[in-house]
Amino acid sequence: MRVVRGAAxxxxxxxxxxxxxxxxxxxPYAPRVSADGPPPGDAVEGAEGGxxxxxxxxTGDIEKILEESGVPGAAVAVVHGEELxxxxxxxxxxxxxxxxxxxxxxxxxxxxxxxxxxxxxxxxLGDELAWDTPAAEHLPGFALAEPWVTExxxxxxxxxHRSGLPMAAGDSLEDxxxxxxxxxxxxxxxxxxxxxxxYNYANFGLxxxxxxxxxxxxxxxxxxxxxxxxxxxGMDSTxxxxxxxxxxxxxATLHALEDGEFQPLYERDADAQTPAGGVSSNVLDLAKxxxxxxxxxxxxxxxxxxxxxxxxxxxxxxxxxxxxxxxLRAGFYGYGFNTGTDPTGHTxxxxxxAFCLGAATNFQIVPSLGLGxxxxxxxxPIGVPEAIVSTFLDRVQFGEVHRDWLADYGQxxxxxxxxxxxxxxEEQPTDAAAPGSLDEYAGTWTNPYYGDAVVAVExxxxxxxxxxxxxxxxxxxxxxxxxxAFVPTGENAPWGSKSSATFTVGGGADTMRLxxxxxxxxGTWTR
Numbered sequence: 068m069r070v071v072r073g074a075a076x077x078x079x080x081x082x083x084x085x086x087x088x089x090x091x092x093x094x095p096y097a098p099r100v101s102a103d104g105p106p107p108g109d110a111v112e113g114a115e116g117g118x119x120x121x122x123x124x125x126t127g128d129i130e131k132i133l134e135e136s137g138v139p140g141a142a143v144a145v146v147h148g149e150e151l152x153x154x155x156x157x158x159x160x161x162x163x164x165x166x167x168x169x170x171x172x173x174x175x176x177x178x179x180x181x182x183x184x185x186x187x188x189x190x191x192l193g194d195e196l197a198w199d200t201p202a203a204e205h206l207p208g209f210a211l212a213e214p215w216v217t218e219x220x221x222x223x224x225x226x227x228h229r230s231g232l233p234m235a236a237g238d239s240l241e242d243x244x245x246x247x248x249x250x251x252x253x254x255x256x257x258x259x260x261x262x263x264x265x266y267n268y269a270n271f272g273l274x275x276x277x278x279x280x281x282x283x284x285x286x287x288x289x290x291x292x293x294x295x296x297x298x299x300x301g302m303d304s305t306x307x308x309x310x311x312x313x314x315x316x317x318x319a320t321l322h323a324l325e326d327g328e329f330q331p332l333y334e335r336d337a338d339a340q341t342p343a344g345g346v347s348s349n350v351l352d353l354a355k356x357x358x359x360x361x362x363x364x365x366x367x368x369x370x371x372x373x374x375x376x377x378x379x380x381x382x383x384x385x386x387x388x389x390x391x392x393x394x395l396r397a398g399f400y401g402y403g404f405n406t407g408t409d410p411t412g413h414t415x416x417x418x419x420x421a422f423c424l425g426a427a428t429n430f431q432i433v434p435s436l437g438l439g440x441x442x443x444x445x446x447x448p449i450g451v452p453e454a455i456v457s458t459f460l461d462r463v464q465f466g467e468v469h470r471d472w473l474a475d476y477g478q479x480x481x482x483x484x485x486x487x488x489x490x491x492x493e494e495q496p497t498d499a500a501a502p503g504s505l506d507e508y509a510g511t512w513t514n515p516y517y518g519d520a521v522v523a524v525e526x527x528x529x530x531x532x533x534x535x536x537x538x539x540x541x542x543x544x545x546x547x548x549x550x551x552a553f554v555p556t557g558e559n560a561p562w563g564s565k566s567s568a569t570f571t572v573g574g575g576a577d578t579m580r581l582x583x584x585x586x587x588x589x590g591t592w593t594r
Contacts, residue, residue: 185403321425450476
């Protein structure tokens with residue numbers, strides 16, 4: 068058999084050579100360019116009638132998600148190109164009050180501010196200013212922990228969260244009351260991860276990039292946002308100032324999830340990081356913004372943002388989440404936008420926003436379908452706006468909902484509610500040692516990052532005051548010897564948080580370590 072097979076192969080080769088000798092000379096290869104764009108097989112075609120069916124089902128889907136979640140209210144809008152297909156409000160602005168949410172209700176949109184900031188930046192770019200302009204050129208005194216990184220980090224690096232700043236760098240300074248200038252001026256004390264190869268979501272990194280652009284233009288960021296985007300686009304209910312939000316009569320109250328219920332307990336002034344989290348808006352204004360994105364920077368015939376400058380923001384610049392298995396998709400981040408590809412092969416741009424103190428938002432555009440969806444809520448992050456948006460897009464593209472989005476997103480957001488601090492959930496030791504005299508711990512303690520902390524004895528209690536003018540107060544309760552316990556407060560301290568304050572006194576180098584503030588090794592004060 069082997070001899071016969073070899074003979075057959077040899078004969079076939081001889082025949083092929085003979086035929087080749089008779090064939091005409093091949094023409095040189097020339098690339099062919101289709102005038103029709105990419106082949107239609109690049110993405111799965113949507114369900115027949117999917118958009119109409121999704122719009123018809125949307126109200127019921129929203130009502131069901133709100134009822135299951137307990138979130139007090141929401142507003143949702145859908146655009147197709149520049150056409151507003153849907154805009155509705157649901158529920159109430161505040162639990163226990165009668166004022167309903169409608170399509171004009173203004174919400175704090177939290178980190179959905181980032182893609183809006185990126186849109187503002189893109190509108191300013193050109194010959195003199197670019198995504199790859201070094202930020203330090205326009206930020207006097209700006210410094211990161213490594214001089215080479217300080218010199219080379221660009222506006223784009225800061226908007227893509229690839230500067231090397233650790234996650235949430237600067238947030239704890241905001242929690243205790245410091246303003247934008249103080250926080251940006253102290254980022255140089257924060258240890259860095261590898262530059263441009265690590266993705267760490269950092270509000271104040273992006274804020275530094277925005278400030279650099281505003282300085283380059285010669286105005287403050289809040290004014291630049293108004294003049295470059297809000298006013299030209301007719302976003303009359305949108306602002307980057309917290310005082311403007313407070314001035315809106317029709318505004319949604321924050322509701323934090325504590326002890327299993329959404330409660331109107333807190334306010335959130337995010338002016339310090341307003342490019343990253345301080346915008347307030349309603350779904351009518353955000354619908355116009357989504358139409359601008361879908362129009363590649365053009366709205367109602369006017370180019371407000373050059374398409375070439377907007378494109379890098381809407382396309383991947385760094386891996387934001389590596390796939391956990393070969394059959395899973397990775398996550399990507401552009402400049403201020405989450406970017407990627409959905410299960411049907413369509414590219415998307417999106418972003419969520421969340422305040423644990425009581426807000427959750429989400430939007431997503433699918434450029435190849437010309438669709439944009441935005442959902443704003445007045446409850447803390449448990450996946451409600453993401454579930455609304457994903458449920459709608461499922462119906463558009465598949466003709467049905469293929470996942471329990473509220474349950475899945477709820478699991479993804481569960482970490483937001485994990486109590487912070489080394490003593491969270493702990494019981495005081497039964498054999499705890501007594502503390503020394505409380506006067507031993509009193510005094511002014513200094514820290515180059517957080518500033519002074521004044522510890523004082525007030526009655527039978529030990530109190531520490533941090534931040535500007537000592538406005539952030541902690542009651543230090545005896546725990547075990549020179550170790551005390553305190554309950555931190557603020558955006559980064561979910562319900563149930565508890566941390567230690569450990570003193571070392573009497574040895575000539577007195578120190579106080581507040582574990583909650585020590586994530587980056589900066590939480591030790593000296594007396």
